[in-house]
Amino acid sequence: MDSILIAMILALLIPIYEAWQDDNIWQKMLAFASIATKTSIMMLVISVLRDDWSIGVVAVIILSVGEAGLMLLAHLIKQCRLG
Amino acid sequence: MIDILSYGLMVIGIIFWFWGTFPLIGNRSVLFKLHSLSVADTLGSMAIVVGLLLKIPSEWPLLLLAIITLAIWNTVLGYVLAYCSSSGGKND
Amino acid sequence: MIDNYVYVIVALLPLAALMLVFQVNPYNALVIRAILGAVSALVYAILGAADVALTEALVGTMLAVTLYVVAVRSSLVMRLGILKEFKIEKESYFEELIANLRKVINKYHLRLEIVEYSNSKALEQALMAKEVHATCIKQEQEQVDTQNQNSTTGIDIRQTYHTTIRVRRLFEIMKTELTFPETTLDYVTVSNEEDKH
Known part of the structure; x- marks a missing residue:
């Protein structure tokens, strides 16, 4: 189980690197979308691993709220680029 | 038996993650990256959650909610990101 | 009960923070701030503070970034x-x-x-x-x-x-x-x- 989590952290490092090296804002947004999904899935895995119900609930809420926030941010940035 | 199946699903999910995330590095267009990311990432995440569901069935409402959230929101998110980046992206 | 992966995940937090500090473009910095929010929510959750993680995701990632985008947009x-x-x-x-x-x-x-x-x-x-x-x-x-x-x-x-x-x-x-x-x-x-x- 530990090795699965380490592999997940490695997968998480790729979009972080991408967000650091690319200057285009939409590429950064893509990296953020990837990170938001990955972090909440990792939280879910850890909650199941520890059999902790409260972390699991928070993970699901963060999963849905993070994506909603991402859509809001995408629309705001689009308005900025156009104006 | 179920243990092997759940670990197998999780490993498949992580392979999907790597497969979807590696195209992020490199100079491809936003839409190409979005395509690989939304397909492979969503499938990978769902495989991982199904693996967890097989492992610990007592938390099924939570994990089912996670699967539904992933399936619906990630699809909508892919559409919204593509729409925003293609109409506002004069600079890419 | 502290496992090995906890140290690795906690090490991601200063990494994201450094990325944020060295970013000059305000819009890019805000996207990285959102990434920092996601990573720190993960760190809080694995350290057992579910309420703090929820607050970070709701306020730090969603509300603060949205308000700052509006502020940057109207001031710059x-x-x-x-x-x-x-x-x-x-x-x-x-x-x-x-x-x-x-x-x-x-x-x-x-x-x-x-x-x-x-x-x-x-x-x-x-x-x-x-x-x-x-x-x-x-x-x-x-x-x-x-x-x-x-x-x-x-x-x-x-x-x-x-x-x-x-x-x-x-x-x-x-x-x-x-x-x-x-x-x-x-x-x-x-x-x-x-x-x-």
């Missing part, structure tokens, strides 16, 4: 006032001037917003009332009729523009970096009492 802007008929003419020099202004301004991560006014009096008032940061008008002595121009010289005289800026720093930037010979730059001080009445 240069508003240029022009006359209405000016835009309708669609002169190539004017388009060029706007493109040049955009290029200079984009280096400082500013946006250019063009505000149209119907006559020059309203334009002047808007500058004095601090509605716009700069105005751009056609210089009057250069306004020659096109028929006149064709009959006498045959060569069209380059029309020059007159740009008035009321923000000192913007004027300094434009003076050093705007290399566009068709416009003259001018700086005016607008006193604070003017906008009271």
